[in-house]
Amino acid sequence: MEKLKTFTNNGNKFSDSEPCYCGHCNNKIGLDVYLKIYNVVNNDQGLAKYIQKYSVGVCPLCGAPIILNKENNNVLPAMREFDEISFLPKDVETLYNEMRDAYSVQSYTCCVISGRTLLANVAVEEGAEENKSFKHYVDYLVDKYLPATKNKPWLDKVRELGNDSAHKMIIADKEQAKISLTFINAILKNIYEFPNSVNNGE
Numbered sequence: 001m002e003k004l005k006t007f008t009n010n011g012n013k014f015s016d017s018e019p020c021y022c023g024h025c026n027n028k029i030g031l032d033v034y035l036k037i038y039n040v041v042n043n044d045q046g047l048a049k050y051i052q053k054y055s056v057g058v059c060p061l062c063g064a065p066i067i068l069n070k071e072n073n074n075v076l077p078a079m080r081e082f083d084e085i086s087f088l089p090k091d092v093e094t095l096y097n098e099m100r101d102a103y104s105v106q107s108y109t110c111c112v113i114s115g116r117t118l119l120a121n122v123a124v125e126e127g128a129e130e131n132k133s134f135k136h137y138v139d140y141l142v143d144k145y146l147p148a149t150k151n152k153p154w155l156d157k158v159r160e161l162g163n164d165s166a167h168k169m170i171i172a173d174k175e176q177a178k179i180s181l182t183f184i185n186a187i188l189k190n191i192y193e194f195p196n197s198v199n200n201g202e
């Protein structure tokens with residue numbers, strides 16, 4: 001069991017702010033640190049050595065609390081990468097946001113598998129035949145919404161994601177999750193956000 005020790009600066013923030021991302025407002029910030037937590041280990045001479053493990057602070061922009069892990073620079077709450085998309089139907093929005101959350105906590109396989117479900121449902125919603133392969137749905141959505149990007153190398157990688165059959169266990173890595181989210185982001189904006197923004201005169 002690690003022995004942790006907490007230091008404050010008499011209730012004031014420490015003079016050095018620490019660079020990180022805020023998972024609440026998605027901005028790059030200098031974290032206002034109010035608490036530093038150290039791991040205490042004994043060195044070869046039996047003397048206590050303090051290694052900083054966490055900084056606990058407040059985002060100067062939005063005022064929300066943040067825990068910064070000094071060992072791996074992870075931030076809690078983790079930042080959601082990929083931007084929010086307006087005008088999504090509720091269930092599509094829920095799944096898209098769950099993919100963003102999964103990506104932000106390195107759950108890349110969950111992200112990719114959710115992406116397959118999302119794409120299949122959106123494609124059928126947009127007129128594709130039911131019970132077709134993942135590749136069929138990717139091709140359908142590309143032809144309908146992204147024809148100008150047909151030859152982009154990243155699109156080939158999206159299609160590769162569909163080469164694994166659904167019943168086979170796949171473990172996805174960060175790049176695959178990123179490709180999946182990038183593609184879904186583009187498709188959802190084309191289907192839901194752009195047309196509705198125009199209709200609403202934004």
Ligand SMILES: [Zn+2]
Pocket residue numbers: 022023024025026027059060061062063064
């Ligand atoms: Zn913030």
